[in-house]
Amino acid sequence: MKVLAVASEIHPLIKTGGLADVVGALPAALKGHDVAVTTVIPGYPAVMAASDSWQTVAKLPGFFGGRTAIKRASIGELDLLAVDAPHLFDRPGNPYVDADGRDWLDNPQRYCALSSAAAEICHGLVKAYRPDIVHVHDWQAAMTLAYLNYAEAVRPKSVITVHNLAFQGQYPRSILGSLGLPQRAFALDGVEYYGMIGFLKAGLHFADRITTVSPRYAAEIKTAEAGMGLEGLLAGRADVLSGIVNGIDERVWNPQTDPNLVVNYDAKSLARRAGNRKALEERFGLDHDNSPLFCLVSRMTWQKGIDILAEALPHLVSSGARLALLGSGDRELEGIFRQASLQHRGRVGAVFGFDEALSHLMFGGSDMTLVPSRFEPCGLTQLYGLRYGCIPVVARVGGLSDTIVDANDAALTLKAATGVQFQPITPDMLRDAISRAIALYNDKPVWQAMQRRGMGLDQSWDLRAASYAKLYRELLA
Ligand SMILES: Nc1ncnc2c1ncn2[C@@H]1O[C@H](COP(=O)(O)OP(=O)(O)O[C@H]2O[C@H](CO)[C@@H](O)[C@H](O)[C@H]2O)[C@@H](O)[C@H]1O
Numbered sequence: 406m407k408v409l410a411v412a413s414e415i416h417p418l419i420k421t422g423g424l425a426d427v428v429g430a431l432p433a434a435l436k437g438h439d440v441a442v443t444t445v446i447p448g449y450p451a452v453m454a455a456s457d458s459w460q461t462v463a464k465l466p467g468f469f470g471g472r473t474a475i476k477r478a479s480i481g482e483l484d485l486l487a488v489d490a491p492h493l494f495d496r497p498g499n500p501y502v503d504a505d506g507r508d509w510l511d512n513p514q515r516y517c518a519l520s521s522a523a524a525e526i527c528h529g530l531v532k533a534y535r536p537d538i539v540h541v542h543d544w545q546a547a548m549t550l551a552y553l554n555y556a557e558a559v560r561p562k563s564v565i566t567v568h569n570l571a572f573q574g575q576y577p578r579s580i581l582g583s584l585g586l587p588q589r590a591f592a593l594d595g596v597e598y599y600g601m602i603g604f605l606k607a608g609l610h611f612a613d614r615i616t617t618v619s620p621r622y623a624a625e626i627k628t629a630e631a632g633m634g635l636e637g638l639l640a641g642r643a644d645v646l647s648g649i650v651n652g653i654d655e656r657v658w659n660p661q662t663d664p665n666l667v668v669n670y671d672a673k674s675l676a677r678r679a680g681n682r683k684a685l686e687e688r689f690g691l692d693h694d695n696s697p698l699f700c701l702v703s704r705m706t707w708q709k710g711i712d713i714l715a716e717a718l719p720h721l722v723s724s725g726a727r728l729a730l731l732g733s734g735d736r737e738l739e740g741i742f743r744q745a746s747l748q749h750r751g752r753v754g755a756v757f758g759f760d761e762a763l764s765h766l767m768f769g770g771s772d773m774t775l776v777p778s779r780f781e782p783c784g785l786t787q788l789y790g791l792r793y794g795c796i797p798v799v800a801r802v803g804g805l806s807d808t809i810v811d812a813n814d815a816a817l818t819l820k821a822a823t824g825v826q827f828q829p830i831t832p833d834m835l836r837d838a839i840s841r842a843i844a845l846y847n848d849k850p851v852w853q854a855m856q857r858r859g860m861g862l863d864q865s866w867d868l869r870a871a872s873y874a875k876l877y878r879e880l881l882a
Contacts, residue, residue, distance in 0.1 A: 406877060408435070409536035409561070410444040411523040413500060413516065413545035415483065416654075419451045421499060421759070422704055423651070423785045424568045427618070428542055430654040431873065433482040434866035438874035441484070443536070445523045445546075447515070448476070448489035449500055456480050459487065463530045469493060469518040469585075475531060486531065488522045506736075513576045516545040516604070517584045524552035527561050538877050540564040544574035547608025548584070551596050554611050555587055562880040565612040567605070569782055570626055570633045571708060574604030599634065609638055613880055615646045616873075618783035619804030623648030631780055631803075649873060650807055651783040652866035653792060658765075660793050660860075665765035672860040675794055675853060681770030688763070689729040689754025690746075697726045697846045699839070700771035700795065702764045702786050705734035710777035710800060715741045716832035717777075721839050722752045729771060730755040731763055768793035773842050777827075777835050781805045791823060791859035796852070798842045801828035812845055812855065823859045 414420055416429030432442035446452055453459065459476040466472055471492030478485055488494070493515045502508055509515065522530075523546065527539050539561050541549045553560040581591055581602060590596050598606040609615055617623045625631035627640040639646060657663075661671045668680030685700075686693050699721065703709045711732065721728055730742055732755070742755040756763065768774060774790035776799040783804030787797035791808075799805040805826070812822035825845070827838035846852050 406440050407536045408440055408442045408538045408540050409526060410442050410540045411546035411549050412542040413447060415444060415446050418455045419449055424543060426785055427651055430866050434870035435874060437867060438870055440874050443484045443486060445486045447494045447519050448487040449494050452487050469514050488519055490518055493518050513580055514583055517548050520546055520548035521552050521585060523549040527553060528558045536561050537881060538562050541608060542566050543568050544572055544605040547604045550611035551607040555590055563612050564614045565608045567617040576602045578602060614876060615642060617648050619650050619807045620648035621807045622782045622803040625803060649869055650804060651785060652869040653788045653864050655865050658789055658792050660769055663765055665762040666769040672857045675856060678770060681766055685729055685766060685770040691727050691754050692751040697843055698771045699726055699773045699775050700729045700767040701775045702731045702767055705732040705738040708779055710779050710830060711738045713777045713832050713835055714775060717835040718745055720836040722749045724843055726843060728753045729767060731760060731767060733757055733759050768795045771795050772846060773798050776805055779830055788864050791862055794856035794860050796855055797824035798838050799824060799826055800830045801826040822855055
């Protein structure tokens with residue numbers, strides 16, 4: 406079976422968040438289920454530089470205002486089709502924003518170019534290639550399904566995966582002409598969304614199947630509380646909506662072989678983690694002692710509850726614990742933690758920026774990882790934490806709720822606990838969760854049993870890929 410995936414990020418070529426991890430890991434896992442994935446991605450500089458064997462397989466002259474070529478290459482286990490459109494994608498840095506952190510003004514045209522190219526590929530633009538299924542990820546690729554809908558051609562079955570409903574791609578009606586869609590597309594049963602053009606809305610409307618990245622989030626987004634305006638549409642499509650929990654790439658996230666760690670270890674040699682911890686203490690300017698070390702690796706946004714952590718920080722410090730934070734995003738939130746690291750010198754350390762290698766060391770050397778998200782479709786850092794023996798302390802929401810078993814009395818008795826959960830998602834309850842985690846940490850036999858339990862869980866993509874393969878087969882049946 407041939408699946409054409411469409412996405413704006415793919416690990417290891419270009420990554421700003423969890424989307425890239427998923428899009429990068431699924432193809433290799435699906436191979437084992439007789440599914441051949443080809444992924445269409447924008448030809449950003451990092452993408453074009455990742456191979457010197459790009460071959461032009463199609464040309465689109467005058468495409469969204471410039472010369473565009475579709476180029477093919479295999480990189481590792483990924484079969485890629487890049488939309489090489491320098492006028493749209495040859496820009497440095499983060500894919501979505503300029504050096505000042507502002508969205509590129511032509512983002513709607515840029516991601517419609519990606520989507521329109523993907524639709525053309527479905528129609529046979531690339532010689533000898535026709536996918537059975539097109540699988541689009543998030544708002545940047547969602548319009549693929551609109552282009553397919555308004556074209557007079559046979560179209561493949563389609564799946565859309567929502568990694569985060571907070572990003573929807575909403576733009577004024579006036580740009581419709583520049584997107585190459587017919588005027589009739591601006592309708593309730595088309596791309597219209599509250600008087601604007603809604604990219605994600607269009608994808609959700611046209612897709613044959615909708616998935617999101619955990620069952621609990623699939624349920625949450627049908628409610629007004631978490632549906633972000635799309636709850637009506639999603640509830641109306643409940644029969645085609647399901648949740649498949651993310652896996653992790655166990656070749657990349659393996660403490661036994663991870664080259665980013667100072668010391669490799671496994672569940673039988675947990676004491677070796679001390680070497681990574683020492684390296685972290687040095688990197689973050691933290692005191693060397695035996696107190697519990699919390700870490701947080703995250704985009705710094707409202708979603709991730711970083712402000713909730715800021716409020717609970719004095720409690721963390723007065724409880725004798727330390728914090729290492731790696732994040733990028735909201736400048737104001739960065740300022741709060743910059744200030745905190747000065748105020749609590751040796752107890753709080755922060756590094757701002759996107760540093761993949763350092764993120765690995767953080768899970769390999771810290772004792773607990775914090776994920777105080779207000780909403781979380783799945784979440785990956787708690788999964789990395791489990792795999793690295795770094796106990797997750799998480800909000801009970803979305804995929805965090807589905808993937809962590811809270812260390813309550815019953816779960817501890819049953820030897821099932823893997824972390825600490827808290828709800829409601831308030832500074833008070835986070836303080837309480839931090840205290841519970843510290844108490845568990847001080848009970849070494851219980852703590853180490855939890856670490857080993859988490860490390861032993863099967864979080865491979867192979868399990869999850871089976872669910873996607875089943876979904877594809879159902880669609881083709
Ligand atoms: N400063 C930094 N330096 C280095 N690495 C950093 C970093 N900040 C974040 N990361 C990394 O980026 C990824 C973030 O993935 P998450 O799943 O935690 O959240 P995100 O909101 O981006 O993803 C969305 O999509 C994913 C995938 O489906 C869902 O799990 C999630 O719930 C949803 O919000 C992780 O690999 C993390 O280690």
